[in-house]
Amino acid sequence: MRAFEASARHGSFSGAAAELNVTPAAVGQMVRGLEDWLGHPLFHRSPTGKARLTATDAAERALPDIRAGLDRLGIGLERLREVTTGGILNVTVSPAFAAKWLLPRIDRFQARCPDTDIRLETSLKLADYAAQGIDVGIRYGKGDWPGLVAEKLMDEEVFPVCASRFRERHNLTAPADLLRATLIHDHSVDPALGFVTWERWLRAAGVTDEAPQRGMGINNSASVLQAVIEGRGVALARSILAHDDLAAGRLCRLFPQVHVPSKLAYYVVHRREYAALPKLKTFRDWLFEEAAATLRCTAGRFRSG
Numbered sequence: 001m002r003a004f005e006a007s008a009r010h011g012s013f014s015g016a017a018a019e020l021n022v023t024p025a026a027v028g029q030m031v032r033g034l035e036d037w038l039g040h041p042l043f044h045r046s047p048t049g050k051a052r053l054t055a056t057d058a059a060e061r062a063l064p065d066i067r068a069g070l071d072r073l074g075i076g077l078e079r080l081r082e083v084t085t086g087g088i089l090n091v092t093v094s095p096a097f098a099a100k101w102l103l104p105r106i107d108r109f110q111a112r113c114p115d116t117d118i119r120l121e122t123s124l125k126l127a128d129y130a131a132q133g134i135d136v137g138i139r140y141g142k143g144d145w146p147g148l149v150a151e152k153l154m155d156e157e158v159f160p161v162c163a164s165r166f167r168e169r170h171n172l173t174a175p176a177d178l179l180r181a182t183l184i185h186d187h188s189v190d191p192a193l194g195f196v197t198w199e200r201w202l203r204a205a206g207v208t209d210e211a212p213q214r215g216m217g218i219n220n221s222a223s224v225l226q227a228v229i230e231g232r233g234v235a236l237a238r239s240i241l242a243h244d245d246l247a248a249g250r251l252c253r254l255f256p257q258v259h260v261p262s263k264l265a266y267y268v269v270h271r272r273e274y275a276a277l278p279k280l281k282t283f284r285d286w287l288f289e290e291a292a293a294t295l296r297c298t299a300g301r302f303r304s305g
Helices: 002-010 013-020 024-038 057-085 095-102 106-112 164-170 175-180 198-204 221-229 239-247 278-303
Strands: 088-093 117-122 136-141 149-154 158-162 183-186 216-218 234-238 265-270
Touching (some): 002 057, 088 095, 095 221, 095 239, 106 117, 106 278, 136 278, 149 278, 158 164, 158 198, 158 221, 183 221, 221 234, 234 239, 265 278
Parallel strands (some): 088 136
Antiparallel strands (some): 149 265, 158 234
């Protein structure tokens, strides 16, 4: 069943083989065995065997129930595993969120749940939860991931930050002064999704001149902040990722009177049928506790100037 489902999803035995960690020939043999047992084919095949596999109408109708059954079977096995080991929790997050927010706090979860082992999958790409065995993820976006439950974890604000010595050396006293500074551009999130760009922030700050495109472009938000800490320039920081660096004084926020909220937020994302798993529920509750503490600390610091 898994060989059949994976072959239908990938449209090929080779794609299914890579996922299941077996050879394409083995997948083909398993699918043919299922077809022999049923007495009819599950895929339309070309004479050369090179065309993309296309499921028959009967197979297409059956696939939703088969996928649901495999999901339920996976949940049952996870419950059995938790009885003896506490379980392994597979978590997908972006590299920057892992480095700047999750990993500095994960010891507190492990102290609370020593029998649960965390396995982190760090990637900017949205994981295929079923294919990769992902239990839960923390993702940045608008909250619309088809087939998955998304609960908002944290909103955030975007604002310019730099090292204190950089601000003093370049005499950054007004937003327009940024036009003569080295700007660092974060390319990890597509502006088409609503990510705040330098152009948008400067307009909100009343700067009508076009933002310079020179400077450094980096496709990892954690590396953007590190470049700023090292005095390479000024960057637009995401408040959640910059939280600990601001609290420690490694970064300073410029022009706090200008507020540009982000249209994007952080979400806890999982398959609906996994919501009742004890290990996932415990991890989800812990995430919301940590998020509330982060937001309280951020609000207090902004109120105090």
